[in-house]
Amino acid sequence: MKLLLKAVRIYDSTSPFHLQRQNILIENGTITSIGGDDHEADQTIEMEGLCVSAGWVDLYAQVGEPGLEHKEDIESLAAAAATGGFTDVLCMPNVQPIVQSKGAINFIKAKSAGLPVNLLPAGAVTVDTQGKELTEMIDLQRAGAVAFSDGAKPVQGAEVIVKALQYLQPFDGVLMNRPEHTRLTEYGQMHEGIVSTQLGMKGIPALAEEVMVTRDLQLLAYTGGRLHFSLVSTTAAVEAIRQAKAKGLQVTCDVASYQVAYTDDTIAPFDTNFKVSPPFRGEADRAAILQGLADGTIDAIVSGHQPQDTESKKLEFDLAEFGIINLETAFAVANNSMGDALPLEKLIEKLTNAPRQILRLPACGIAEGEKACLTLFHPDLTWTPTPESTRSKSRNSPFLGRELTGKVIGLVNKGHLVLNHSF
Structure with a gap:
């Protein structure tokens, strides 16, 4: 099959065609021509x-399968990811059972092999994610x-962090950790500040992240070693x-695209769709994140996708689970919220080359002879996500029903063409 992308603006800092409008011809999943006539x-x-870039990579998403398929399964996660423009998604190990064996790694790889999205397994650092005994990380790395x-x-224990960093060095593995002192956040519901006091909610202090x-x-x-x-x-x-x-430390980090969409005083009070961990912080934190993205301190933008079923969210705020679905809206939310602080060119870099380098994935460029791994998007197109249109099994999102600017049109990956727009 021959597919022609006509007069698309190319976003690929490694390509001589960067920021140019060119025709791209794809034959049987391979880019065979860039430029020239029709x-x-x-x-x-x-x-x-219409714009095109290398396929986007998400460094943080939760998938429910196995064990929690009612929240999300592999097929629905891949469908949501494709709708959101992600050709590659790093799946966290928090399923039942935990991803801590070669069998669990092979299950994810096998079940996603025929899908248009590459689901990348993250192995657990500690047995049952209990923060005590290390898993067999070398075996897990060899398995994929x-x-x-x-x-x-x-991970709470300092001794566990030290051992894990040492354990991963022989194969240049990366340790990823959510920085949170769980004793300081116990029973917390939202960012600790004036708003939490006014609402009478137990706060989650910024200190809990900073000390870790x-x-x-x-x-x-x-x-x-390498720490993310x-x-x-x-x-x-x-x-x-x-x-x-x-x-000179080998440290990288990411931020969820939704983190700068709201602050603690702009969320809808007691609406559990705004309950997320880490929570929406104050305006000063939002400004610091934007500055960190602009100057390269923050390497990547992620979805932070955490599906929750209705029974987990339609509760009193302090009883509801944390989490937002965001695979389908990650780009649009970032495009809406970051404005002039992060130009589109830099935004795309934090969805493509930067996360690939963190995971040591093969380069994915827009060049003749390369396998087509592409995301098609329109930065100025407006759209409104709805509960009926979402491909995720869950609906826990504050962005449903909100008009957003910036839409993923489709992707080309693994010989598949997925379109979210009619032509």
Whole structure:
């Protein structure tokens, strides 16, 4: 099959065609021509303002299968990811049973093999994500785990962080950790501040994130290795990571795209669709995140996708589970919320090359002879996600029913063409 992408604007900093409008011809899943006149094709995609980049990579998503298929299964996660423009998604190990064996790694790989999205397994760092005994990470890496994390459960023990960093060094593995001191966040419901006091809710202090970032950076300096912080959210955390990078430590971090969409005083009070961990912080934290994205302190933008069923969310605020679905809306939310602070070119970089480098994935460029791994998007197109249109099994999102600017048109990956727009 021949597919022609006509006069698309290319976003690929590694390509000589970067920021140019060119025709791209794809034959049987391979890019065979860039530029030149029109080509004969079985299907042509043409749209004023259409852009293309290398396929987007998400570094943080929860998938329910196995064990929690009622919230999300592999097929629905892949469908949501494709709708959101992600060709590659790192799946956290928090399923039942935990992803801590070669069999669990092979299950994800086998079940997603025929799907248009690459589901990348993250192996658990500790047995049952209990933060005590290390898993057999070398075996998991050989089986196909591309990173190691306890996912939604932050690793608390300093001795575990040290051992894990040492264990991963022989194969240049990356340790991913959510920086949260769980004793300081116990029973917390939202960001600790004036608003939480006014609403009478137990707060989640910024300090709980900041002390763990500082500690883990000290441990990284002691042991060496590669450390990645998932879902950073506070001013002091961003500054500590900035200073660590200046010292030459191999540290990276990401932020959920929704983190700058709201602050603690703009969320709808007691609406559990706004209940997320880490929580929406204050305006100063939001500004610090935007600055960290602009100056390169924050390497990647992620979906932070955490599906929850209705029974987990339609409860009193303090009883509801944390989490937002965001695979389908991650780009649009970032495009809406970051404005001039993060130009589109930099935004795409944090969805493509940066996360690929963190996971040590093969390069994915827009060049003749390369396998087509592409995301098609329109940064100025408005649309409104609805409960009926979402491909996820869950509906826990504050963005449903909200008009957004910036839409994923489709993707080309693994020989598949997925379109979210009619031509």
